[in-house]
Amino acid sequence: MKQTIDRRTFLGLAGLAGVACASGLAGCASVPGTNPDFYFVQLSDAHWGFEGPPNPDARGTLPKAVAAVNALEPPPDFIVFTGDLTHTTDDPAERRRRMGEFKTIVAGLRVRDVRFMPGEHDASLDHGAAFQEFFGSTHYTFDHKGVHFIVLDNVSDPAGKIGDAQLAWLAADLAKTAPARPIVVFTHRPLFDLYPQWDWATRDGAAAVDLLMPHPHVTVFYGHIHQENHHMTGHIAHHAARSLIFPLPAPGSQPKRTPVPWDDAHPYRGLGYREVEARHRGEDYALQELPVTRGAS
Structure with missing residues (x-):
């Protein structure tokens, strides 16, 4: 599905999760030194190691997603996985085995710039120790074509907090960032209280939002809620990405947070990713939703 919207409508919608073009951020095109002609892919919640209902293809959806992203033309500038790379396990050896398998599968991505951050399934039981062995730091920054990217860790603390030390690190980083510069933040949990009853919140997320608020061009991408x-x-716009393993119900729409059942008539429904493509041709943006099976053999 494709549609074209002007910048005002785009900002009203606040973008779409899944795949995002950084130039779609508010004011990005007017910031000196930015290049509007790029996009990146966000993938989330692969839960490698999960088995059983509601996904009978639990070991197939991640390879299908890799194939789908590899089929994108032109390829994205980079790819980011926003957490829950693997499914939780109490066994440290099994946790590392799953991370090793996940890393081997995503090594098949033809885009070489691939970035990772943990979800609570990866990090909450060992404060991110195994994740760091395989993927490096749980929080960091990077810059791409004039846009400043910030990766926040709100999962290594089992209480679902960012923590005072990381908040101080964020404040120091933002103090060095020019106010007009576009900022993209990646987290796993939402920074706002989406539905705390289902653990869809960050206990000190409001403190991070307060630090970001003085910057006029901020967009947050997260995972965790599988929709x-x-x-x-x-x-500040916040956008959740779909999962690669199973969808979850809308916040508070049912008594318990149970996965949406697999539909044999519509396999992979609720799984996938989205592309927001911007070209430097006025203020139009093309949006396209892509299924997880695209490009898969």
Whole structure:
């Protein structure tokens, strides 16, 4: 599905999760030194190691997603996985085995710039120790074509907090970032209280949002809730990506947070990713939803 929207509508929608073009951020095109002609892929919640209902193809959806991304033309500038790379396990050896298998599979991505961050399934039981062995730091920054990217870890603390030390690190980083510069933040949990009853929140997320608020061009991408969701905190847009393993119900739509059942008539429904493509041709943006099976053999 494709549609074209102007910048005002784009900012009203606050973008779409899944795959995002950084130039779609508010004011990005007007910032000196930025290049609007790029996009990146966000993948989330692969839960490698999960078995059984509601996904009879639990070992197939991640390879299918790799094949789908490899089929994108032109390829994205980079790819980011926003957490829950693997499914939780109490066995440290099994946790590392799953991370090793996940890393081997995603090594098949033809885009070489692939970035990772943990979800609570990867990190909450050992404070991110195994994740760091395989993928490096749980929080970091990088820059790409004039956009400043910040990866926050709100899962290594089993209480679901960012923590004072990391908040101080964020404050120091933002103090060095020019106010007009576009900022993209990646987290696993939502930074706002989406539905705390289902653990869809970050206990000190409001402190991070307060630090980001003085910057006028901020967009947050997250995972964790296994569905598309869009929310605004002031001028800051927050977008959730779909899962690669199973969808979850809308916040508070049923008594318990149980996965949406597999539909044999519509396999992979609720799984996938989205592309937001921008070209430097006025203020139009093309949006396209892509299924997880695209490009898979």
